Amino acid sequence: GQQVMQIPQYQHVQEGEDFTTYCNSSTTLSNIQWYKQRPGGHPVFLIQLVKSGEVKKQKRLTFQFGEAKKNSSLHITATQTTDVGTYFCAGREWTGANNLFFGTGTRLTVIP
């Protein structure tokens, strides 16, 4: 079955430092989505990437989709305490699939 791994599992950063999480799928994905889950909360959609090599930015967040559509990354510049949470990538194997598989997640802690 499809496996989506993320590294690192945990990351502690000083406020103002940058943060990157990497997502790797065992299979080619049709698209990849990123979600953020605050402690005690539910996953909240951040962005979706569809095209090979696609790069999207949301303020301090930069998302990339690999050329082979098997990996992705999320980079946060100058972290803030509000960035605390677990970041998940989630992928679909093919367009129209309704089995959105989540990655293992990276839990980010920001030290003020």
Add this chain to the structure above:
Amino acid sequence: AAGVIQSPRHLIKEKRETATLKCYPIPRHDTVYWYQQGPGQDPQFLISFYEKMQSDKGSIPDRFSAQQFSDYHSELNMSSLELGDSALYFCASSPLRDRGLTEAFFGQGTRLTVV
């Protein structure tokens, strides 16, 4: 704006009992997903429905079943509960667009504790 509504929010059951979790998707969303999230774990895909028909199955145990009704609400039925079933159960729905290119909106979850 309306969100995905799950009930109950918390549920405590004894081993071998049954439990039913309910999910009310966002109006006009055509796809519903169920996920199980253990402590410190990622959400594990259980099952999904598209237009009231079962669409995809993930790691859903045989003791669990789910269905989507004519009003689009969905129920996850869990029987012969085990201690390991204790987890947060999320329901999510996706809007009526190209199914492969839409985000999932998650409910607040139902925290099931099996004692």
